[in-house]
Amino acid sequence: MDRRSVCLLLAMLWVSAHLGSPGLGLRALRRTTGGRRGSAGLTGEDANGVPLRRSKRGWMWNQFFLLEEYTGTDLQYVGKLHSDGDRGDGSVKYILTGDGAGTLFKIDEKNGDIHATKRLDREEKAFYLLHAKAINRFTNEALEGESEFIIKIHDINDNEPRFTKDPYIASVPEMSDIGTSVIQVTATDADDATYGNSARVVYSILEGQPYFSVDPETGLIKTALANMDREVKEHYQVVIQAKDMAGQMGGLSGTTTVSITLSDVNDNPPRFTKTLYEFRVNESIELGSTVGVIRAMDADVGENAEMEYRIMSSDGPGMFDITTNRSTQEGVIVLRKPLDFERKRQYSLRIQVENVHINPRFYAKGPFRDDASVKILVEDVDEPPVFEHSSYTMKVREDAPRNKIIGSVNASDPDDKNWTVRYSIDRHTDMDRIFSIHAWNGSVFIQRDLDREEKAWHNITVVAIESSECDNPRQFSKVPVYIRVLDVNDNAPTFATNYETFVCENAKANQRIQTVSATDPDEPPGGHSFFFSLAQEAAGKANFSVRDNKDNTAWIVTRRNSYNSLQKSVYHVPVVISDGELPVQSSTNTLTIRVCTCDREGNMKLCNAEALTARAGLSTGALVAILLCVIILLMIVVLFAALRRQRKKEPLIISKEDVRDNVVSYNDEGGGEEDTQAFDIGTLRNPEAIEESKQRRDIVPETFYPPVRRPPPAPARDNNGDVRDFINQRLQDNDSDPTAPPYDSLATYAYEGSGSVAESLSSLESATTEGDQDYNYLSEWGPRFKKLADMYGGDDSDRDS
Numbered sequence: 195m196d197r198r199s200v201c202l203l204l205a206m207l208w209v210s211a212h213l214g215s216p217g218l219g220l221r222a223l224r225r226t227t228g229g230r231r232g233s234a235g236l237t238g239e240d241a242n243g244v245p246l247r248r249s250k251r252g253w254m255w256n257q258f259f260l261l262e263e264y265t266g267t268d269l270q271y272v273g274k275l276h277s278d279g280d281r282g283d284g285s286v287k288y289i290l291t292g293d294g295a296g297t298l299f300k301i302d303e304k305n306g307d308i309h310a311t312k313r314l315d316r317e318e319k320a321f322y323l324l325h326a327k328a329i330n331r332f333t334n335e336a337l338e339g340e341s342e343f344i345i346k347i348h349d350i351n352d353n354e355p356r357f358t359k360d361p362y363i364a365s366v367p368e369m370s371d372i373g374t375s376v377i378q379v380t381a382t383d384a385d386d387a388t389y390g391n392s393a394r395v396v397y398s399i400l401e402g403q404p405y406f407s408v409d410p411e412t413g414l415i416k417t418a419l420a421n422m423d424r425e426v427k428e429h430y431q432v433v434i435q436a437k438d439m440a441g442q443m444g445g446l447s448g449t450t451t452v453s454i455t456l457s458d459v460n461d462n463p464p465r466f467t468k469t470l471y472e473f474r475v476n477e478s479i480e481l482g483s484t485v486g487v488i489r490a491m492d493a494d495v496g497e498n499a500e501m502e503y504r505i506m507s508s509d510g511p512g513m514f515d516i517t518t519n520r521s522t523q524e525g526v527i528v529l530r531k532p533l534d535f536e537r538k539r540q541y542s543l544r545i546q547v548e549n550v551h552i553n554p555r556f557y558a559k560g561p562f563r564d565d566a567s568v569k570i571l572v573e574d575v576d577e578p579p580v581f582e583h584s585s586y587t588m589k590v591r592e593d594a595p596r597n598k599i600i601g602s603v604n605a606s607d608p609d610d611k612n613w614t615v616r617y618s619i620d621r622h623t624d625m626d627r628i629f630s631i632h633a634w635n636g637s638v639f640i641q642r643d644l645d646r647e648e649k650a651w652h653n654i655t656v657v658a659i660e661s662s663e664c665d666n667p668r669q670f671s672k673v674p675v676y677i678r679v680l681d682v683n684d685n686a687p688t689f690a691t692n693y694e695t696f697v698c699e700n701a702k703a704n705q706r707i708q709t710v711s712a713t714d715p716d717e718p719p720g721g722h723s724f725f726f727s728l729a730q731e732a733a734g735k736a737n738f739s740v741r742d743n744k745d746n747t748a749w750i751v752t753r754r755n756s757y758n759s760l761q762k763s764v765y766h767v768p769v770v771i772s773d774g775e776l777p778v779q780s781s782t783n784t785l786t787i788r789v790c791t792c793d794r795e796g797n798m799k800l801c802n803a804e805a806l807t808a809r810a811g812l813s814t815g816a817l818v819a820i821l822l823c824v825i826i827l828l829m830i831v832v833l834f835a836a837l838r839r840q841r842k843k844e845p846l847i848i849s850k851e852d853v854r855d856n857v858v859s860y861n862d863e864g865g866g867e868e869d870t871q872a873f874d875i876g877t878l879r880n881p882e883a884i885e886e887s888k889q890r891r892d893i894v895p896e897t898f899y900p901p902v903r904r905p906p907p908a909p910a911r912d913n914n915g916d917v918r919d920f921i922n923q924r925l926q927d928n929d930s931d932p933t934a935p936p937y938d939s940l941a942t943y944a945y946e947g948s949g950s951v952a953e954s955l956s957s958l959e960s961a962t963t964e965g966d967q968d969y970n971y972l973s974e975w976g977p978r979f980k981k982l983a984d985m986y987g988g989d990d991s992d993r994d995s
């Protein structure tokens with residue numbers, strides 16, 4: 195029995211089992227290479243022609259199976275549709291519709307054979323849904339109802355396993371134990387995983403042994419070697435293969451690369467590269483500056499290489515400090531206290547370095563710290579002299595005699611070879627040369643008389659310079675010296691103000707008419723105490739008395755009733771004021787008292803004229819000042835007005851002659867009022883300036899010929915000959931001058947006759963007084979034009995004019 199008949203038989207059995215009517219209805223026949231399963235569905239009439247109840251079930255066709263990737267030359271046979279109504283007379287027509295009908299799948303409409311026209315790929319489309327119909331070719335009557343069936347594409351192992359990534363990147367800490375998971379790799383196989391081993395993948399390691407292993411089932415990569423050291427080898431390339439067909443021969447395979455990096459763990463301690471570091475440092479370096487940098491090496495990286503430095507011991511406690519530069523992990527030794535070569539020339543430190551992040555697992559391997567010695571050698575620097583004190587304060591009485599020593603400063607050279615120090619006073623601080631200093635011992639003298647009342651403090655600066663055999667002016671230092679001038683009672687007290695008072699004619703005796711007080715520029719430490727009294731000479735027949743209040747004031751009191759202004763209009767009362775200091779200073783101050791008529795209440799009504807003006811009027815000084823102000827104001831007003839008028843009147847061209855001159859001499863259009871460049875009238879008024887060859891600044895000359903300078907003509911016998919010679923000379927010049935204007939131009943020349951009284955070129959009047967016609971003409975034009983203008987000379991007829 196061939197395969198086909200077996201299928202047929204099976205199909206019939208299946209049909210009869212379902213319908214109990216074998217041999218009837220549309221039968222689908224299929225063939226498989228595996229010959230595994232085959233069946234057919236059918237419906238229609240039973241043997242007696244009675245139509246069977248149509249049921250979907252009756253049309254549940256089995257699937258056709260078709261091999262993917264068929265490579266044969268003829269069309270691949272899929273199966274056959276057959277209707278029981280087909281009697282082989284060609285009246286039945288089979289029709290196929292659905293996925294790929296007519297293109298991928300073709301049916302022989304006569305015998306129902308289905309063929310695949312193309313290679314099919316299961317991985318592209320695993321099954322196709324189709325519909326079959328059988329109709330009568332002539333009547334188009336459906337012999338069978340439309341039925342649906344599936345063509346399933348049967349898998350073959352045509353896809354190799356593919357890894358989801360290539361390459362994989364992974365890392366695992368160094369020093370990991372055996373079997374530490376690193377990464378899981380996965381390969382997928384497009385083939386049908388539900389069928390056969392085509393999609394069953396097995397992993398194996400091709401490269402990377404003996405460091406790593408892979409689990410064949412799961413693809414998990416693990417370490418296979420203990421204590422791999424990143425510091426020995428950091429990067430590994432592992433190649434993993436995935437093979438399908440469960441890894442058997444004939445299976446397809448794919449590979450991937452896994453880059454595995456060992457990540458760092460702190461398994462190495464920092465180590466100094468030297469046991470002794472030596473640094474030289476100037477004694478003058480500033481506090482906080484770097485003395486030296488030391489460095490310990492650590493094979494680890496990142497935070498596992500971070501370290502901390504410490505000063506374990508030092509023979510200069512607190513002198514130095516060490517910090518870590520976080521970006522370089524260097525130990526930076528900085529200065530904390532000033533160095534002094536003359537005091538200590540060398541320091542020894544013991545420095546320890548330790549990792550910041552210690553991994554206890556490796557702690558047992560050895561000490562995680564290291565020590566080194568650091569030697570710091572202090573170097574001498576030539577230092578400026580140092581004053582004993584940062585400032586000096588000296589006191590001197592204002593009456594101190596000249597050349598008196600008021601104090602001393604003291605500076606010394608801190609260097610080993612200590613030079614003597616020379617002192618001087620910074621003259622900018624003692625412009626008046628009041629003080630001097632002994633250059634070698636620093637004693638300060640006074641040179642001039644002092645006056646505390648004028649200047650109580652003299653703050654000067656003393657300079658100390660090292661005085662080596664070749665004076666070293668760079669090494670100097672300065673110190674302020676505050677000199678306080680002490681007070682001596684050298685001033686007498688005087689009235690506090692210029693008192694002017696009056697007494698009423700009807701005054702009674704013992705009436706207080708004025709309170710007086712006193713001032714004294716001296717400043718006694720216990721404050722002032724002034725004593726007032728009437729001057730001795732006036733005491734006899736005094737008309738007023740002075741009553742000292744013992745509080746630095748005194749009253750002026752009348753001594754008799756009634757004063758008469760007609761009899762005596764002004765009294766001058768001499769008051770003696772003395773101070774309480776030693777030596778006692780006193781002065782006699784005169785108080786002027788006028789006699790005035792008063793009302794009953796004692797208010798002043800009338801004083802004599804002298805008294806009034808003096809009281810009411812202004813002092814002459816103030817009057818003069820006011821007068822001066824008024825005059826100055828007036829002058830300013832007048833000046834301002836004059837200036838304004840002048841500005842208004844000033845025209846562009848001052849006189850008629852100037853207008854004419856301009857028009858005639860410069861046949862060009864200026865730039866209007868604004869154009870100050872095109873034409874310089876000042877030149878006309880000052881012909882001498884022309885010699886400077888002023889180029890028009892607004893026009894670039896095409897060719898520039900320097901003006902020809904001629905020696906002045908020799909003095910002539912008389913004025914006429916003089917002029918003629920001059921003109922001839924100019925004509926000749928012009929004829930031979932390549933730069934001269936064309937013939938039909940007119941040239942004018944300035945000419946001042948030899949006998950001219952004109953001292954200056956503006957002296958037109960003096961020139962005209964000569965009365966000579968020709969000369970007159972020239973003098974009118976000439977002085978204004980010494981320059982060759984846009985005119986011409988050269989025609990004989992012109993020569994006479």
Ligand SMILES: *[C@@H]1O[C@H](CO)[C@@H](O)[C@H](O)[C@H]1NC(C)=O
Pocket residue numbers: 474475476575576
């Ligand atoms: C020390 O100071 C000297 C000048 O006094 C200078 O020339 C030298 O460069 C300095 N040395 C250091 C290390 O700073």
Ligand SMILES: *[C@@H]1O[C@H](CO)[C@@H](O)[C@H](O)[C@H]1NC(C)=O
Pocket residue numbers: 519520521522526
């Ligand atoms: C650390 O050292 C680097 C390189 O020498 C330097 O540029 C940086 O300024 C230092 N940082 C500190 C905080 O000292």
Ligand SMILES: *[C@@H]1O[C@H](CO)[C@@H](O)[C@H](O)[C@H]1NC(C)=O
Pocket residue numbers: 582602604605606635
């Ligand atoms: C100045 O000071 C030095 C020590 O710094 C001392 O030996 C010397 O006597 C002092 N001179 C005076 C005049 O005080």
Ligand SMILES: *[C@@H]1O[C@H](CO)[C@@H](O)[C@H](O)[C@H]1NC(C)=O
Pocket residue numbers: 606607608609610612
């Ligand atoms: C300077 O030298 C003198 C001797 O020349 C010595 O007596 C003195 O102590 C020295 N001063 C300093 C500050 O070294």
Ligand SMILES: *[C@@H]1O[C@H](CO)[C@@H](O)[C@H](O)[C@H]1NC(C)=O
Pocket residue numbers: 599602632635636637
């Ligand atoms: C400095 O020298 C002067 C002049 O020789 C002398 O009068 C003065 O006393 C000296 N000063 C000191 C502090 O020795």
Ligand SMILES: *[C@@H]1O[C@H](CO)[C@@H](O)[C@H](O)[C@H]1NC(C)=O
Pocket residue numbers: 651652653676
């Ligand atoms: C001088 O110094 C003293 C003390 O520092 C100060 O009181 C005074 O105002 C200063 N005088 C001048 C003129 O600088």
Ligand SMILES: *[C@@H]1O[C@H](CO)[C@@H](O)[C@H](O)[C@H]1NC(C)=O
Pocket residue numbers: 732735736737761762765
């Ligand atoms: C006092 O007043 C009388 C007249 O009134 C005068 O003669 C005499 O000189 C006055 N005495 C003094 C000291 O002015």
